[in-house]
Every structure is written in C-alpha cells, then in structure tokens.
Amino acid sequence: MRFYEFEAKKLLARHRVPLPGGGTAETPADTRRLAQELGGPVVLKSQVLTGGRMKAGGVRFADSPREAEREAAAILALEIGGQMPRCLLVESKAAVRREYYAGVTYDALAKLPVIIFSDMGGIDIEEVAREHPEHVAKVHFSTLLPVSDYKAKELVRSLGVGGGELTALTTIVTRLARAFVEYDLTLAEINPLGQLEDGSFVALDCHIDMEDEARERHAAVLEKLGISKDEPRQARPPTDFELRGAQVDAVDHRGVAGRVVEFDGDLGLVIGAGGGSLTIFDAIRKHGGRPANYCEIGGNPSVRKAAELTKLILSKPGVDKIAVLMNVVSNTRVDIVARGVVKGVVESGFDPAEKIAIFRIPGAWEEEGFKILRKYGVEYCDRGVSMSEAARRAVEKTKASV
Amino acid sequence: MSILVDGSTTFIIQGITGREAVNMTRECLDYGSKVVGGVTPGRGGRDVYGVPVYDTVREITSQMHVDGAVLAVPPAFVRDAALEALDNGIKLLVIVTERIPRGEVAQVLEYARLQGARVIGPNCLGIISPGKSKMGGIGGPAEDTRKAYRPGPVGVMSRSGGMTTEISNALTAAGLGESTAISIGGDAIIGSTYAELMPLFEADPETKAIVIYSEPGGPMEAQLAEYVQRNGSRLPVVAFMAGRFMDAMPGMRFGHAGTIVEGRQDTAAEKIRRLTEAGISVAEEISDIPKLVKERLGEVA
Amino acid sequence: MGMFIRVDLDPKVAAQADLAKKLAEVCPVNIFEQSADGGARVVPENEDECVLCELCVQAAPPRGVRVVKLYDEGSSLERLE
Numbered sequence: 001m002r003f004y005e006f007e008a009k010k011l012l013a014r015h016r017v018p019l020p021g022g023g024t025a026e027t028p029a030d031t032r033r034l035a036q037e038l039g040g041p042v043v044l045k046s047q048v049l050t051g052g053r054m055k056a057g058g059v060r061f062a063d064s065p066r067e068a069e070r071e072a073a074a075i076l077a078l079e080i081g082g083q084m085p086r087c088l089l090v091e092s093k094a095a096v097r098r099e100y101y102a103g104v105t106y107d108a109l110a111k112l113p114v115i116i117f118s119d120m121g122g123i124d125i126e127e128v129a130r131e132h133p134e135h136v137a138k139v140h141f142s143t144l145l146p147v148s149d150y151k152a153k154e155l156v157r158s159l160g161v162g163g164g165e166l167t168a169l170t171t172i173v174t175r176l177a178r179a180f181v182e183y184d185l186t187l188a189e190i191n192p193l194g195q196l197e198d199g200s201f202v203a204l205d206c207h208i209d210m211e212d213e214a215r216e217r218h219a220a221v222l223e224k225l226g227i228s229k230d231e232p233r234q235a236r237p238p239t240d241f242e243l244r245g246a247q248v249d250a251v252d253h254r255g256v257a258g259r260v261v262e263f264d265g266d267l268g269l270v271i272g273a274g275g276g277s278l279t280i281f282d283a284i285r286k287h288g289g290r291p292a293n294y295c296e297i298g299g300n301p302s303v304r305k306a307a308e309l310t311k312l313i314l315s316k317p318g319v320d321k322i323a324v325l326m327n328v329v330s331n332t333r334v335d336i337v338a339r340g341v342v343k344g345v346v347e348s349g350f351d352p353a354e355k356i357a358i359f360r361i362p363g364a365w366e367e368e369g370f371k372i373l374r375k376y377g378v379e380y381c382d383r384g385v386s387m388s389e390a391a392r393r394a395v396e397k398t399k400a401s402v
Numbered sequence: 403m404s405i406l407v408d409g410s411t412t413f414i415i416q417g418i419t420g421r422e423a424v425n426m427t428r429e430c431l432d433y434g435s436k437v438v439g440g441v442t443p444g445r446g447g448r449d450v451y452g453v454p455v456y457d458t459v460r461e462i463t464s465q466m467h468v469d470g471a472v473l474a475v476p477p478a479f480v481r482d483a484a485l486e487a488l489d490n491g492i493k494l495l496v497i498v499t500e501r502i503p504r505g506e507v508a509q510v511l512e513y514a515r516l517q518g519a520r521v522i523g524p525n526c527l528g529i530i531s532p533g534k535s536k537m538g539g540i541g542g543p544a545e546d547t548r549k550a551y552r553p554g555p556v557g558v559m560s561r562s563g564g565m566t567t568e569i570s571n572a573l574t575a576a577g578l579g580e581s582t583a584i585s586i587g588g589d590a591i592i593g594s595t596y597a598e599l600m601p602l603f604e605a606d607p608e609t610k611a612i613v614i615y616s617e618p619g620g621p622m623e624a625q626l627a628e629y630v631q632r633n634g635s636r637l638p639v640v641a642f643m644a645g646r647f648m649d650a651m652p653g654m655r656f657g658h659a660g661t662i663v664e665g666r667q668d669t670a671a672e673k674i675r676r677l678t679e680a681g682i683s684v685a686e687e688i689s690d691i692p693k694l695v696k697e698r699l700g701e702v703a
Numbered sequence: 704m705g706m707f708i709r710v711d712l713d714p715k716v717a718a719q720a721d722l723a724k725k726l727a728e729v730c731p732v733n734i735f736e737q738s739a740d741g742g743a744r745v746v747p748e749n750e751d752e753c754v755l756c757e758l759c760v761q762a763a764p765p766r767g768v769r770v771v772k773l774y775d776e777g778s779s780l781e782r783l784e
Contacts, residue, residue, distance in 0.1 A: 106504055108591050108620050108660075111511045126665060143508040184503045186590075213477065213659070214503040261654070274588060274657045275562020278617060278645035279688070281656075285647055294656060298564075302732075303707075303751045327568035328550055330527075330542025331422070339707050339751055346706070363567075364542050368755070372707065375774045383549075383571055386689040 001210045001233040004047045006089045007225045008208035014221075015179040017172055017190070018202045022091030031072035034090040035065040041093040044071055045205075049233065050081040058085070061093055083237060094202070099192035101125055102173050104180040112140040115177055117155050117169075121192035135159065147177045168201050169193075183221065184214030241316060245295065248308045255301030255332070257309040257340075265290025267357070267398045268313035270306070270341055272326030273298030276387070280325045283388040289395035292319045300332045306340020307347060314348045314355070320401060321357040323394035328362045328383055334369030337361055342376050353377035357397040360390035404531035404582040405557070405602040405609070406494065406520075411535050412468050413494075414439045414459065416483045417475035418450050422539070426474060426498075427451055432544035435535045438468060441483075463490040470494035472528065472538055477502045480524065484510040488517045496538050497523035497593070500659070504591045511593055521593025525659065527563030527585040540585055541567055554579015556695060557603040557637070559596050560615035561588050561622075561658065562644070569615055569642065569688060576692030581609040588617075588658025595622045597629035603637060611695050612639045616673060618648045619661045623673040627680035638698030639682040640691055646670040705750035709771040710734055710759075716767035717743045726768070729758040755780065 003011065006024050013019055021038055024047070025031040035042045046058030053059050058080050062068035072088055099121035107114040120128050120135045129136045139155045141147055152173035156166055172193065180188040187209040194204045215222065219229065227233075230246070238246070241262045249258030256273055267289050271277045273296035284291050293313055297306060313322055324341050326332070338359065345352045359373055362383035373380040381390055407413075415430075417423050418440025427450050430437050437453050439462040446457035456462055459471070471487040473480055473495060480499050487495055495514065502524050514521050522529060528538015532551040540563065541547030550571040556578050560566040563585040570583050584599065586592055596614055603609045616623050623641070630639060648656055649669040655662040663669050674684050683694045712735075716722055723743030726735035732752035738744045759768045760782050769781040 106508065106591060108622065109595070109625055111508055111591050113505075113508065143505060143512055181505060184505050186504065211503045211505075213501045214505075217503075261656070272564060275560070275565035275615060275617060275644055276568065278562075278648070278657050278661070279565065279568075279642075282644060282646045283687075296657070327562075327564040328546075328571050329564065330546060330567060331425075331539060333754075336754070343706055343751065364546055371772075372774045383575075386572070386687065387568070388687050388689065 001212050001215060002049045003208045003210065003225075004049065004086055005045060005206065006047055006087070007227065008206045009203065010225055011183065011208060011221070012176070012179060012190075012203060012206060015175045015182075017175050017179070018200065020091040020094060020202050020204065022089060024087045025072065025090050026087045028069045028072040028076065031088055031090055032065045032069035035062065035068035038090070038092045042068055043091050043093045044068060044075055045089040045091070046075045046078060046080060046085040047087050047089055048080045048083040048085050050083060053080060056080045094194075095197045096192070096194040096204070097197055098195040099204075100169065100195070101128070101189075101191045102176055102193050103187070103189035103191065104177050104185070105187045107140060110140050113143065113177070113180065114138050114140050115152065115155055115173060117159065117173060119159050119161065121194070125191065141177065143181070147174060147181060149174045152177065164199070165195070172201060172203075183218055184211045185209060186211050241293070241312070244312055245309070248305060248312055251305045251308055252302050255297070255299035255305065257295075257297040257301040257305040259296045260309075260312070261294040262316075263291050263293055264318070265292045266318050266320045267394065268292045268316065268319040268322035269295060270297060270310060270313065270322055270324045271295060272329065272332065272361075276327035279327070280387055280391055283391035284323070284395060286388070287392040287395040289391065289398065292316055297337070298332050300336065301340070303336055303340045303343060306337055307344035310341050310344025311348050314345065314350065321355055321394070321398050323357045323391065324359040324361065325387060325390055325394070326361040327387060329364055331364070333365040334361045334363060335365045335372060338369040338372040342372060342378070357394040358390050360385060360387065403606045403608040404534060405599070405606050406522075406582060406584070407470070407529050407531050407535045407537050409434070409534040410436070411470060411537065412436045412438045412466070413470035413472060413537055414441060414462055414468055414492075415453070415472045415474060416441045416459070416487065417473065417479070418442055418453065418455055419445050419448070420474055423474040424450055426472070426539045427453055429539060429543050429547070430536060433536050433547055435537065438462065438466065459486045459490045459492070463492070468492055470496065470537060473497045473499060475499060481506045481510055485513060488514055488519055493517075493519045495519060495521045495593070496526065496528045497521060497587075498526060498528065498538055500525035500589070502589075504589070507589065507591050511591070514593070522584060523587040523593060525589045526587035526592075527566065529582065529584050530580075531582045532580050538585070540583070550574060551583065552579040554581065555608065555610035555699070556580050557606070557609040557612045558583035558614075559586050559599055559612070560584070561586060561617050561660070562615055563588075565615045565644070569613060569691060572688050573613065573692055573695070576696075578692055578695060581606060588660055590620055590660035592660075596626040597622070600626070600629055600635065600637075604635060609637065611699055612637050613691055613695060614639065614641045616641055616643050617657065617661045618645045618663050618670045618673070619668050621667065624667065624676050627676045627682065630682060631680045638695075638701065640685055640694045640698065641677050641682050642685045642688060642691060643670050643674050704747060705773070707772070707774050708750045708753040709773055710745050710750055710753070711769040711771060712743060712745055713763075713767045716763050722763060722767070725762050726759050729762045731756065731758070735759065
C-alpha cells in the first residue's frame with residue numbers, strides 16, 4: 001500500500017526524521033493561509049499516488065501567499081496519471097546545498113532488508129546505479145537483531161562522507177531503517193535527502209509503501225494518518241466495479257471470489273486465483289479476445305459468493321458472455337463453482353447455455369460439476385483440453401455472437 | 403530418486419486441526435505420506451484420521467526423528483510455529499500459509515539459515531515426489547493427484563501452486579512424468595528459489611530436465627538464468643512465463659503477492675529475454691512444454 | 704428448496720430437540736437450524752451451499768434426512784438402515 005507523501009512524512013516524523021516545515025491544504029484559500037503562516041517562499045506539491053509529478057506540473061513554487069493561492073488552484077485542477085490530487089502539501093522552500101538519497105527495501109535474493117545510500121540524490125536511483133555505480137552503496141542488515149547505527153555509518157562512510165555530515169546522515173539513515181522495520185514497510189525512500197545552506201539535513205521528498213498484509217496490525221497508526229481500513233491503494237484508485245468486487249469478496253469468509261480489476265472488453269471472466277488467472281488472461285488476449293475484467297476465485301468459495309461475482313460481471317455494460325476457466329483444481333471444487341456460476345447467470349435473467357461461452361475447470365469433484373453443466377446445456381471441457389484452447393473457443397463464441 | 407522428499411520422509415503438520423489442514427492430512431495419508439504427528443496447542447490427545455495430535459513439537463521430536471514440518475497455521479502464528487520446528491531440529495519446513503508480512507518471512511528464513519534448515523514457501527502447496535510421498539496439499543485428493551502426477555524424469559518448480567499441477571498434468575499426459583515437483587511459493591520473498599533448488603536436481607540421477615513456471619515481478623528468473631549460464635548445468639530447462647499482459651501495468655498486483663512489475667528488470671518481456679539468452683527454452687503455451695522437453699532431452703541423448 | 708439441492712427432513716426427526724441440535728452442529732454450511740420450539744428447520748437459502756459431506760445423513764436415524772441432487776435426475780444421498 002502506497003502512502004501519499006504527506007502521510008509518509010507524518011510517519012517519518014514519528015521517528016524524528018527531520019522534515020521541512022509545512023502542512024496540507026485542500027483549497028487555494030487554505031494554501032494562502034498556510035503560506036502566510038510559513039512566511040517566505042513555498043513549494044506546493046500535488047498529492048497523488050504516482051511518480052512524475054514534477055514533469056506533469058504538479059510541483060510549483062510561489063514567492064508570496066497570493067501567488068501560492070493562484071498556483072494552488074492550478075494544481076488542484078490538474079489530473080496526473082489519471083488521478084486528481086487528494087490535497088496539496090505546502091512546505092517552506094529552502095536553499096539546498098547538496099542532495100543525497102537514502103532508501104530501504106527487501107532484497108529478494110539475499111532475503112534480507114537492504115539500505116541503499118547515494119551522494120547523488122534527486123534523480124531515479126536505478127539510473128544512478130547504472131550510470132554512476134561508484135556513487136551508490138548498499139548494506140544488508142539482520143532481521144533478528146535491532147538495527148545498529150554502525151551499519152548506516154559504514155555505508156555512508158564508504159562514499160567518503162566524514163565529519164559532522166557523517167554523524168547527521170548516520171542518524172537519519174538508521175531512523176529510516178528502524179521505521180522500515182517497525183511499520184512492516186516494503187519501501188522507505190528519502191529522495192532527495194537535502195543538505196541546506198546551514199548544513200542541516202531535511203527529507204525533501206519521500207516514498208513509502210507498507211505491506212498490504214501488515215495493514216491490520218498497524219491499524220492504530222493508519223487511523224492517525226487518516227487511512228481507513230478498507231481503502232484499497234493500488235497504483236491507481238479503484239473503480240466502482242472494483243469496489244463492488246471487494247464487497248462480493250466480503251460476503252462471507254469462505255474462499256476468495258472478487259478482487260476484480262476492470263478492463264473495457266466484452267468477455268467477462270470468472271477465473272481462478274494466482275498463476276492460473278495470469279495464464280488465462282494472456283491466452284484470451286493472445287487469441288484476440290477482449291477481457292471485461294480480471295478476477296480471482298479460489299480457496300473454495302461459497303456458492304453464494306461465486307454467484308454474486310458472476311452477477312457483478314454480467315451487470316457490467318458491454319459484457320456479452322462469460323468464460324469460466326481455471327487450471328486443474330485441487331482445493332476449489334468444480335461442482336461448487338458450477339453451481340455458483342449457473343445460479344448467478346439465472347438470477348441475472350439469462351440462459352446459462354447462452355451466456356456461458358465455456359466452462360473449463362478440471363479437478364476436484366469434476367464429475368459432479370459436469371452433471372450440473374450438462375443439465376443446463378453449458379459447454380464444458382475436462383483436462384484433455386488445454387487452458388489456451390478453452391480460451392480460444394470462448395473468444396470465438398463471443399466474436400460469433402456479435 | 404527424487405529430491406527433498408521420498409517414501410521414507412517423516413513429517414508433522416503444525417495446525418493440523420484447522421479446516422484445510424484436516425483435508426490436507428487425509429490427502430497426504432491417502433497418497434502414502436508418512437505423517438507422524440500433528441500439533442495444535444490445546445488440542446493434544448486427539449487424533450486426525452489416526453494421526454496423533456500434540457500440544458508441542460517437542461513431544462513428537464523427543465520420541466522419534468522427524469524430517470519435516472508442514473506449517474498450516476494462520477499468518478499471525480507462522481513465525482512462532484517455524485521457530486518451534488527449527489529449535490526442535492526439524493530441517494525441512496513447508497510453509498503453506500499466505501499473507502505473512504515479509505519482515506517475518508525474512509526472520510524465519512534468517513533463523514533457518516543459522517540452523518542449516520531448508521524452507522519451501524510461504525504461500526505454496528508443497529512438494530511431491532510422485533509415487534513416493536507428498537508433503538502439503540499439492541495435487542489435492544490422492545485420486546486426483548495420481549491423475550496429474552506420475553514418476554518420471556522432469557523436475558518441476560513453480561511460483562503457482564495450481565499451475566504446478568496443470569503443468570505436471572500436461573507432462574504426465576505426454577508420457578513424461580516428474581521426479582519431484584515443487585510449488586515454491588508466490589510471495590516476494592521465499593525460502594527456496596529456482597536457482598537454489600537447482601543443485602539438488604543436478605545431484606539427482608533420475609532428473610533429466612527441468613520445467614519452471616514463472617511470473618513477472620522479482621529477480622528469481624534472472625538468478626536462474628545466471629546460475630544456468632555460470633554453472634553449465636547438465637539439465638535442459640524449459641520455462642513458461644505467465645502474466646505477459648502485466649508489462650503495460652506497472653505497480654498493479656495480480657495473482658500473487660510477489661507478482662507486480664516494479665522495475666524494468668521484472669517485466670515478462672525482460673525475463674523471457676534473460677532466460678532465452680541463458681539457453682532456456684521459453685514455451686508459448688503450456689501444451690508446448692512436453693514437446694520442448696522431449697526435444698531438449700533428445701539433444702542431451 | 705434450492706436450485707441444485709433439496710434437503711428433506713422427516714417430520715418425526717425434525718421434532719426432536721436433541722437431533723435438531725446435532726444437525727445444526729454437524730452441517731458445515733448451516734443448512735439446519737434449531738427453531739424456537741426446539742425442533743429442526745431447513746434453511747432454504749443455504750441448501751445450495753451443501754457440500755455433499757453426508758454428515759447430516761449419518762447424524763440422523765435411517766431415512767431421517769435425504770439430500771436430493773436436483774441436477775442429477777433427483778438422485779439422492781440417504782441412509783436406508
């Protein structure tokens with residue numbers, strides 16, 4: 001789950017990472033008031049969950065409160081990467097002498113957290129690593145012991161930083177690493193970490209991602225930041241259709257059915273969770289099909305849940321047929337999914353034989369499932385037909401009916 | 403032969419009285435696995451399909467040698483269950499549970515390394531050496547498992563539990579069969595990557611080829627490519643790459659927790675390029691896999 | 704009655720409070736509930752959730768509970784003795 005910059009900064013403030021003075025504003029008038037309070041030149045930053053704000057015109061500077069008000073109106077009306085800003089972050093603009101980079105993430109191969117530090121901040125760290133590898137240093141740290149300052153000290157020192165700067169940076173990097181561990185973050189990045197004219201350091205911009213799985217255990221902190229329990233935070237805000245999918249999944253605790261992502265095609269998909277769904281989605285596209293959605297169903301959901309998901313997908317404008325496709329299942333039951341899908345189609349007022357382009361789920365309880373499909377005249381296939389071939393048939397049928 | 407598990411492997415199931423674990427126990431027993439005990443705190447003295455349930459791991463390991471443990475406990479209890487198994491000398495952990503924060507996964511893996519133990523998962527369906535034993539829910543009911551898996555020369559590793567069975571089923575239908583198939587887990591950080599399991603397959607005379615199922619996200623495919631190139635592996639490798647559609651959708655998570663495109667290196671297209679460069683055959687379709695394996699086996703012979 | 708499953712409960716069995724309690728307990732998908740008078744009642748909206756585990760059939764006396772598969776020409780799960 002990605003944090004807005006203003007939330008990320010509040011989180012870092014809890015670990016005493018130094019930040020510029022400022023606050024958030026939701027209107028141009030608010031912005032003017034804040035700029036007045038801060039005094040002097042300010043920077044205004046659009047709060048969206050995406051990068052590239054500067055390029056898009058989402059970050060602007062103002063020398064007076066009146067200018068701040070005018071610029072705020074422009075930024076608040078500006079869509080960036082399909083998102084309208086949540087609010088503006090208004091901060092004092094300070095002259096920066098030098099920019100550093102500090103980040104913490106997991107290294108999936110070492111299976112340990114890693115701190116990355118660079119004395120070339122302000123640009124994409126991957127680019128620095130490629131172009132100027134001698135300006136990037138990394139160190140792994142143990143998850144079994146408390147984070148030690150010396151790890152950060154060695155790291156910063158390895159790029160030639162000494163004196164008071166070494167001491168100050170060691171403290172900030174260590175605090176960043178501790179925040180990373182404490183809040184189950186998957187990325188904690190300060191870029192740029194600016195050194196001001198007076199020699200002090202501040203986190204000018206930061207990017208923080210929290211593990212979705214850990215949201216519940218940090219509920220108290222998230223509430224303080226104003227992030228509600230059911231607010232999904234993917235790379236883009238969810239559509240209404242996607243929110244309704246999440247509601248379907250919450251019908252009961254059995255299995256998963258929902259977690260949909262919306263696309264604009266005409267073939268509705270009821271597909272299994274995990275790798276099978278990726279394989280099927282690729283196959284549909286390869287055969288020229290246009291999926292209306294991605295979804296996940298698995299872990300043996302209730303008949304009701306599978307039926308509600310089917311109804312949701314059929315309710316989407318432009319959906320002509322649905323394809324029910326999964327890999328060979330071992331836990332999810334073929335007959336339960338068959339009941340759910342057929343029920344959903346009937347409750348939507350359609351004929352299953354007509355609406356279900358194809359049903360390909362081999363595996364547990366398949367004999368019982370196939371009996372249901374035969375009774376309702378639905379075309380189905382067993383493990384002798386590949387996932388890709390079943391997808392091809394579904395696409396063909398959808399095209400034929402248009 | 404096979405790797406990790408065979409007919410003599412003994413294991414316990416932690417969290418054995420849970421709804422899914424009860425099923426898994428029955429499926430393993432029906433397949434012929436040696437499930438020697440189960441652990442659920444507060445339920446000691448009961449049994450699940452004849453498997454005695456204890457309150458602690460120690461009550462079992464103090465009586466007999468135990469090779470492995472399947473962890474099927476809720477996410478909040480995984481770290482504790484793993485440490486309990488490791489401290490009692492168990493050297494092979496299969497973590498079935500999903501949705502464990504990666505900080506805790508990293509702790510378990512770091513401690514397991516200190517103890518010289520191997521971890522498969524989390525978020526996996528386990529290991530099967532067809533005709534010998536299975537450790538975990540892989541393949542489902544014994545009858546279904548026998549349909550999809552037969553003994554043979556192919557080692558299978560997959561980031562998707564369901565696709566482990568789908569791919570093995572295709573190999574079996576083509577008359578090939580599997581030496582050992584491993585659902586390695588769908589999380590960003592897992593106990594054993596493809597490259598880390600390769601040396602075990604290399605050392606197994608029965609394994610003649612490898613098939614992997616892979617997805618966008620993470621550096622594990624690049625690590626395998628590097629391993630194959632650097633070590634001049636004797637085993638031909640065939641890969642299937644799912645989730646090609648995701649390349650155009652950075653930051654969106656599909657399928658597994660670890661399946662998300664975060665940088666240039668972890669797109670499907672880039673992975674296919676790296677694998678191909680290393681001499682790994684990348685299959686367009688699942689149904690092409692058996693043919694490619696046979697071709698590659700022909701080259702070796 | 705569901706679309707796929709119908710559960711028939713013998714009125715004599717339904718009237719027994721101890722059996723009603725047992726049926727409500729064994730069914731993993733809550734097809735049975737104990738009504739205010741202590742007797743058992745089938746919950747129609749849950750019938751289609753039946754997983755064919757036969758635990759209710761085993762818990763009741765012979766011919767007490769019958770699970771009918773409406774999609775399979777009315778074939779059923781029941782205990783005759």
